[in-house]
Amino acid sequence: MPAKPMPWLWRLSMLKPGSTIGILGGGQLGAMLASAACEMGFKTHIYAPDNNSPAFQRTNLITVAPYEDLDALSRFAASVDVVSYEFENVPIAPLQHIQHTVPIRPGIKALETAQDRLVEKDFLKSCGARLASYAEVNSLEDLQVATQEIGYPCVLKTRRFGYDGKGQIVLREGDDLSQAWSGLKGAPCVLEAFVDFFAETSLIAARAVDGTIAAFEMALNTHKNHILHTTQLPCGLPEDVLSEADKISQEILTRLDYIGVMGIEFFVAKENDTHVLYVNEIAPRVHNSGHWTQDGCLVDQFEQHIRAIAGWPLGAPVRHSNIEMINLIGDDIDQVSGYLDDPRCKVHLYGKAEARLGRKMGHVNHLLA
Amino acid sequence: MPAKPMPWLWRLSMLKPGSTIGILGGGQLGAMLASAACEMGFKTHIYAPDNNSPAFQRTNLITVAPYEDLDALSRFAASVDVVSYEFENVPIAPLQHIQHTVPIRPGIKALETAQDRLVEKDFLKSCGARLASYAEVNSLEDLQVATQEIGYPCVLKTRRFGYDGKGQIVLREGDDLSQAWSGLKGAPCVLEAFVDFFAETSLIAARAVDGTIAAFEMALNTHKNHILHTTQLPCGLPEDVLSEADKISQEILTRLDYIGVMGIEFFVAKENDTHVLYVNEIAPRVHNSGHWTQDGCLVDQFEQHIRAIAGWPLGAPVRHSNIEMINLIGDDIDQVSGYLDDPRCKVHLYGKAEARLGRKMGHVNHLLA
Numbered sequence: 001m002p003a004k005p006m007p008w009l010w011r012l013s014m015l016k017p018g019s020t021i022g023i024l025g026g027g028q029l030g031a032m033l034a035s036a037a038c039e040m041g042f043k044t045h046i047y048a049p050d051n052n053s054p055a056f057q058r059t060n061l062i063t064v065a066p067y068e069d070l071d072a073l074s075r076f077a078a079s080v081d082v083v084s085y086e087f088e089n090v091p092i093a094p095l096q097h098i099q100h101t102v103p104i105r106p107g108i109k110a111l112e113t114a115q116d117r118l119v120e121k122d123f124l125k126s127c128g129a130r131l132a133s134y135a136e137v138n139s140l141e142d143l144q145v146a147t148q149e150i151g152y153p154c155v156l157k158t159r160r161f162g163y164d165g166k167g168q169i170v171l172r173e174g175d176d177l178s179q180a181w182s183g184l185k186g187a188p189c190v191l192e193a194f195v196d197f198f199a200e201t202s203l204i205a206a207r208a209v210d211g212t213i214a215a216f217e218m219a220l221n222t223h224k225n226h227i228l229h230t231t232q233l234p235c236g237l238p239e240d241v242l243s244e245a246d247k248i249s250q251e252i253l254t255r256l257d258y259i260g261v262m263g264i265e266f267f268v269a270k271e272n273d274t275h276v277l278y279v280n281e282i283a284p285r286v287h288n289s290g291h292w293t294q295d296g297c298l299v300d301q302f303e304q305h306i307r308a309i310a311g312w313p314l315g316a317p318v319r320h321s322n323i324e325m326i327n328l329i330g331d332d333i334d335q336v337s338g339y340l341d342d343p344r345c346k347v348h349l350y351g352k353a354e355a356r357l358g359r360k361m362g363h364v365n366h367l368l369a
Numbered sequence: 370m371p372a373k374p375m376p377w378l379w380r381l382s383m384l385k386p387g388s389t390i391g392i393l394g395g396g397q398l399g400a401m402l403a404s405a406a407c408e409m410g411f412k413t414h415i416y417a418p419d420n421n422s423p424a425f426q427r428t429n430l431i432t433v434a435p436y437e438d439l440d441a442l443s444r445f446a447a448s449v450d451v452v453s454y455e456f457e458n459v460p461i462a463p464l465q466h467i468q469h470t471v472p473i474r475p476g477i478k479a480l481e482t483a484q485d486r487l488v489e490k491d492f493l494k495s496c497g498a499r500l501a502s503y504a505e506v507n508s509l510e511d512l513q514v515a516t517q518e519i520g521y522p523c524v525l526k527t528r529r530f531g532y533d534g535k536g537q538i539v540l541r542e543g544d545d546l547s548q549a550w551s552g553l554k555g556a557p558c559v560l561e562a563f564v565d566f567f568a569e570t571s572l573i574a575a576r577a578v579d580g581t582i583a584a585f586e587m588a589l590n591t592h593k594n595h596i597l598h599t600t601q602l603p604c605g606l607p608e609d610v611l612s613e614a615d616k617i618s619q620e621i622l623t624r625l626d627y628i629g630v631m632g633i634e635f636f637v638a639k640e641n642d643t644h645v646l647y648v649n650e651i652a653p654r655v656h657n658s659g660h661w662t663q664d665g666c667l668v669d670q671f672e673q674h675i676r677a678i679a680g681w682p683l684g685a686p687v688r689h690s691n692i693e694m695i696n697l698i699g700d701d702i703d704q705v706s707g708y709l710d711d712p713r714c715k716v717h718l719y720g721k722a723e724a725r726l727g728r729k730m731g732h733v734n735h736l737l738a
Contacts, residue, residue, distance in 0.1 A: 017718050035404050038427045041731065043716030056409045199720050201488075271582030298715045298736060300666060307709075316712030320690070343685030344736075346667045349386050362410065367667065367689075 013311035017041030023079030026053025028350040029086035034058040036302035045054040105259040110284035129279040137189040146191040153194040165226020197267035204290035207253040231325040263287025263306035295365035296323040322368035382680035386410030389451030395422025395717040398455035403427040406673035474628040479653035498648040506558040515560040522563040534595020566636035573659035577623040600694040630674035632656025657667040664734035691737035717730040
């Protein structure tokens, strides 16, 4: 029987299966993105500087090179049909070099916004989001003025390269400001008012090439040592908070011309007996607090991201089960045998060779009754 | 913070994450096995003769070589911690060459049994399974005698290399036996009585290193042109049929010292108003009729197989949803856009470049209300 060319009845925007998805970054998020892409019939090409990247196990095409290596990046760009990334600190200059060769999704605008806390906050404010009061801090003098304006407690954060509580210091009445300032090594900072929240939540939203937006349900998060510990669904917050979060998210994704999945983190406070929703920060990528979708939804955040960047229609962000995600950090991995035996648990491991303190080794999705 | 060696609290039998799973065969079953293994923290190495194998997209380590290439196979065996396979027609002689270097799971015994319909039927009979009457046929004379014993209609099947209806001919009263015999080119055959079944079902069972057996629920299958078309759960058969199937399956897996997932196909007939269960055949591997487990269970057949061959405890074979699996064969792939838009459908594509007639291109899991 003769072979015939594949007569896909696709919309024009859609990448055909067999196309290659390029991903910058080789950690567990890149790994799970690669698996989702393969399950949809795509090839994947992972670009990462570290030869031991977990994502390399799930892809046939790899490039091991620094992100600043323009030659390697150009060859990578020429070998793929779309470029995405699994972390927000990809250097932007090299991306500008390839952006006319291949679509970069989400775009550079999202990266520029998320890489700088001050730019991010100004942008979020322009979207109508409620933020904790904040001020730019470039010197000890700035810090002294800002603490007086904002009051205590407050949080001093570097504008760039902060994650999982790194690059931030909580300041209380009477703390030594010059010590705090030198602790962050004179990096440009933002001072934020401390929100007296009773809940931390997040929302994983996706925007398609045609502008359609689909958001998974808002999730309730707990942290341990500043690292995400659990995510739980349903989050138990009232309808008006959920719909406010949806509305803000739509504004954020639309204004960024965003294509792909974004994680948006919130603080929920109670002021005068009313729930008040603050946006904490955004992550222009799949997000640890969205891992519950792998076993709580038919289409998860990883497939959703690939659908979006491939120009496919978004999947329905419908949750079929009550669920809790538990991160396995460092030594937590020792408990994995127990989870494997639990009929309501699904274990995901990242294949990292060494369990360092604070290192994300895997996660467990636990279906709740 | 210093790195420390991973202090896994594992049972002794268990392969550590970071170990390498070797898979012979690069089709969609190998691809989905590789994804499952990666999600559990394993590396994978796929061995297949065809440079365009779908499974190569999901693995970093590949060997492209014929199965008979002892040098390549030995290098492969030395690079992995366990060898498994995704199809039952792996040549056995080369495997015997490597079996003392690395565990082969499921074992060679299972392959020898499944590769020859006569050996398979004799084995199944010894397990207490009910089979359609059958007879060995090595000549036209044998065929003439056998059709008289077994009666019409009946099915002449080659002992080896049959799948998806290939290598078999249905014989009815008055058919030209010599034409049928020459149609199968004089290959050693088995003649089988035609079972007047009202349902075709299958069961996906797994056996762990410690002998524990876990079977997914029996599934109801329909075929189109001898190729699996749909699988549906629940199957609607009464409890006594299900428990008989479970009992036979346990016997089959135990007697083969089986480690891994097996697909067991049944015919269900109604004789004298009673359900009668015939075993049709076994496949010593993950099975197309088990694809529903990907979206109907927390642990699917692919993870279950990897758990078994890695010496891990089996997952609970619990179904959380009513579900139908629909194979996308050849041109069916054109309908994929519609499935992508359906919030109750999950699309799985194999990344095959050309849609040939009868070629399995992907499948859809459709959650039923």
